[in-house]
Amino acid sequence: MQYQSQRVAKPYFIAAIGLFVGQILFGLVMGLQYVMGDFLFPAIPFNVARMVHTNLLIVWLLFGFMGAAYYLVPEEAERELVSPKLALAMFWIFLVAGALTILGYLFVPYSSLADMTGNSILPTMGREFLEQPTITKLGIVVVALAFLFNIGATILSGRKTAVSLVLLIGLAGLAVMFLFSFYNPDNLVKDKFYWWWVVHLWVEGVWELILGSILAFVLIKTTGVDREVIEKWLYVIIAMTLITGIIGTGHHYYWIGTPAYWKWWGSIFSAMEPIPFFMMTVFAFNMVNRRRRNHPNKAAVLWALGTGVMAFLGAGVWGFLHTLAPVNYYTHGTQITAAHGHMAFYGAYVMIVLTMISYAMPMLRGREAANSNRSQVVEMWGFWLMTVSIVFITLFLTAAGILQVYLQRMSENPLPFMVVQDKLALFYWLREITGVVFLIGLVVYIASFFVGSREPEASVSPAPAEAGA
Amino acid sequence: MSQAFTKAMARNIFYGGSLFFILLFLALTFDTDSTLPSRDNHAAITEKVAMGKALWEKNDCIGCHTLLGEGAYFAPELGNVYKRFGSTDAIKAFIKGRPKNGIPGRRSMPQFNFTDEELDAIAAFLKYASEINTNNWPPNIQG
Numbered sequence: 366m367q368y369q370s371q372r373v374a375k376p377y378f379i380a381a382i383g384l385f386v387g388q389i390l391f392g393l394v395m396g397l398q399y400v401m402g403d404f405l406f407p408a409i410p411f412n413v414a415r416m417v418h419t420n421l422l423i424v425w426l427l428f429g430f431m432g433a434a435y436y437l438v439p440e441e442a443e444r445e446l447v448s449p450k451l452a453l454a455m456f457w458i459f460l461v462a463g464a465l466t467i468l469g470y471l472f473v474p475y476s477s478l479a480d481m482t483g484n485s486i487l488p489t490m491g492r493e494f495l496e497q498p499t500i501t502k503l504g505i506v507v508v509a510l511a512f513l514f515n516i517g518a519t520i521l522s523g524r525k526t527a528v529s530l531v532l533l534i535g536l537a538g539l540a541v542m543f544l545f546s547f548y549n550p551d552n553l554v555k556d557k558f559y560w561w562w563v564v565h566l567w568v569e570g571v572w573e574l575i576l577g578s579i580l581a582f583v584l585i586k587t588t589g590v591d592r593e594v595i596e597k598w599l600y601v602i603i604a605m606t607l608i609t610g611i612i613g614t615g616h617h618y619y620w621i622g623t624p625a626y627w628k629w630w631g632s633i634f635s636a637m638e639p640i641p642f643f644m645m646t647v648f649a650f651n652m653v654n655r656r657r658r659n660h661p662n663k664a665a666v667l668w669a670l671g672t673g674v675m676a677f678l679g680a681g682v683w684g685f686l687h688t689l690a691p692v693n694y695y696t697h698g699t700q701i702t703a704a705h706g707h708m709a710f711y712g713a714y715v716m717i718v719l720t721m722i723s724y725a726m727p728m729l730r731g732r733e734a735a736n737s738n739r740s741q742v743v744e745m746w747g748f749w750l751m752t753v754s755i756v757f758i759t760l761f762l763t764a765a766g767i768l769q770v771y772l773q774r775m776s777e778n779p780l781p782f783m784v785v786q787d788k789l790a791l792f793y794w795l796r797e798i799t800g801v802v803f804l805i806g807l808v809v810y811i812a813s814f815f816v817g818s819r820e821p822e823a824s825v826s827p828a829p830a831e832a833g834a
Numbered sequence: 835m836s837q838a839f840t841k842a843m844a845r846n847i848f849y850g851g852s853l854f855f856i857l858l859f860l861a862l863t864f865d866t867d868s869t870l871p872s873r874d875n876h877a878a879i880t881e882k883v884a885m886g887k888a889l890w891e892k893n894d895c896i897g898c899h900t901l902l903g904e905g906a907y908f909a910p911e912l913g914n915v916y917k918r919f920g921s922t923d924a925i926k927a928f929i930k931g932r933p934k935n936g937i938p939g940r941r942s943m944p945q946f947n948f949t950d951e952e953l954d955a956i957a958a959f960l961k962y963a964s965e966i967n968t969n970n971w972p973p974n975i976q977g
């Protein structure tokens with residue numbers, strides 16, 4: 366670690382992992398409610414568990430992105446952060462606001478929460494992923510602005526690299542697109558139309574810039590490949606992201622009242638959205654194969670490669686599966702959507718945050734470059750348990766989804782929704798069991814921070830040429 | 835990637851390509867906005883319907899149900915529930931009749947204790963939603 370102010374990343378990473386645990390626990394609650402409908406009813410209805418699960422996910426990923434930025438930017442800009450104090454203050458504000466919001470979900474009926482927070486003045490609540498009270502949303506905007514000022518001023522007054530500029534564009538885009546969460550017209554079609562400007566243009570737009578930039582940073586550091594080469598890849602990847610992903614928004618405009626031409630625009634452009642994800646995989650493997658040195662943090666390299674592969678599978682392959690309008694006509698809003706949502710979010714955004722944590726945390730905790738061998742082995746067990754679990758969760762949900770589509774939408778005597786759900790119980794049980802394995806993987810991952818702390822750092826293995834790699 | 839293809843070229847493709855597609859997207863948005871009146875059933879958006887939408891949001895119905903295929907997948911699609919149930923009265927009776935403590939062993943919908951006026955509003959909102967032109971989605975009445 367070259368700059369003192371990089372230290373502020375640490376609390377962000379710790380909070381991210383803590384909230385991740387909460388996210389998974391509520392995932393398991395919902396998974397059980399899928400098969401035991403009365404579980405925790407009416408104390409924690411499904412919709413409450415769901416908003417806790419998805420909002421914790423978004424919030425911890427945001428903590429992860431901010432931590433990543435605070436770690437990465439000083440090294441790229443070759444100067445200290447403009448204001449580490451502001452960064453710490455924002456950390457506490459964001460954490461407290463987030464915690465209060467989650468407690469509000471859990472302990473106050475949602476409609477009372479809406480009343481208490483004056484939702485009727487500027488109604489923004491009660492839409493998927495945007496369940497937060499309006500004041501929480503305003504708080505998010507304030508934190509985002511302070512954060513952008515801090516890293517923006519650092520980047521612009523220091524060395525400007527492609528990595529940090531792309532990160533800045535991505536983060537600024539994240540904040541700008543979030544503003545559409547304040548637009549909630551009575552017209553349902555328009556509400557839905559602009560809702561996707563937040564959700565789609567985040568995960569298939571600006572967040573991919575953040576993803577690409579963090580991946581490029583970690584690859585530069587761990588492989589020693591020339592920055593020029595890596596940054597060229599980065600630009601090509603994010604160019605493809607926005608060229609395909611912006612018009613690709615149309616894959617959500619098939620059936621919500623928008624004009625029929627979106628079937629063409631949406632299908633054609635979103636069918637090309639896997640390209641940048643595929644390039645990310647090729648990029649990661651290429652750079653690691655061409656590495657100039659072996660980095661002692663093998664776990665971080667594993668996470669980086671895993672991000673490439675899993676993002677391509679979850680977003681690219683599982684996204685393509687249901688993105689063409691004639692297919693989406695049948696799969697829209699089924700367990701197939703849920704299957705894709707899980708693998709894409711995990712493969713792209715969970716994994717890139719864990720990649721950055723894996724790379725940075727040893728230094729933040731006073732190591733030279735890497736954890737001990739034992740700690741890394743445990744971390745890699747966590748990697749495999751979580752990753753294999755999410756693959757199986759995705760496969761079980763896909764199977765459930767295919768059956769659901771057939772029984773409810775394609776067979777000669779379409780069955781009612783709830784009747785079909787009963788028939789899918791086996792797959793939901795398998796998903797829940799796999800979810801428990803995921804949680805075990807997460808516990809193992811966390812344990813890796815506590816084992817082998819007193820053992821010496823892992824040392825560098827022989828250079829690639831000598832090892833014959 | 836080949837040497838002849840430089841980082842500056844890649845950067846220009848990023849800026850130029852993004853700008854072009856942002857503008858195209860805005861143009862399509864503009865066109866959508868002007869075509870919507872013929873499809874989005876906005877004439878039906880009365881004060882009652884607007885109140886229904888506010889109640890829909892205030893109680894986070896989307897956290898269990900889908901509406902036009904978007905939302906959660908725990909409970910049935912409601913974009914076409916007006917057509918499935920056949921009347922606003924049937925919708926109101928269903929919502930009103932949910933047992934407070936749920937149905938043992940089964941997925942249950944909460945009892946929201948709506949007033950009659952609120953029930954009217956929610957049913958009106960769902961009727962409005964069912965009359966949006968969705969390119970014939972869902973494939974059948976089961977949603």
Ligand code: HEM
Pocket residue numbers: 493568569616617635636638639676679680681683684685686687688689693696697698699702705706707709710713714903904905
């Ligand atoms: C990392 C990137 C991505 C993430 C995190 C992601 C996540 C999601 C999530 C959570 C949903 C469900 C939204 C809802 O609740 O309504 C969704 C829907 C969808 N995604 Fe993605 N996605 C990604 C990339 C892609 C890509 C690259 C494609 C296409 C190739 C794609 C195609 C779709 C489609 C077609 C839907 C709508 C499904 C439906 O009609 O129900 N996604 N995505």
Ligand code: HEM
Pocket residue numbers: 389392393395396399415418419422702703706707710711712715796797799800801803804905906907908
């Ligand atoms: C491992 C245990 C997990 C279980 C049992 C679980 C379960 C669930 C359930 C039951 C839903 C609601 C589906 C519905 O609306 O009917 C859901 C939604 C969701 N979960 Fe999970 N989850 C788990 C882990 C994760 C992880 C690791 C991620 C992120 C990487 C994640 C991201 C999401 C997202 C984005 C949604 C919304 C999906 C959509 O709208 O299509 N979950 N989860």
Ligand SMILES: [Fe+2]
Pocket residue numbers: 565569613614616617
């Ligand atoms: Fe999308």
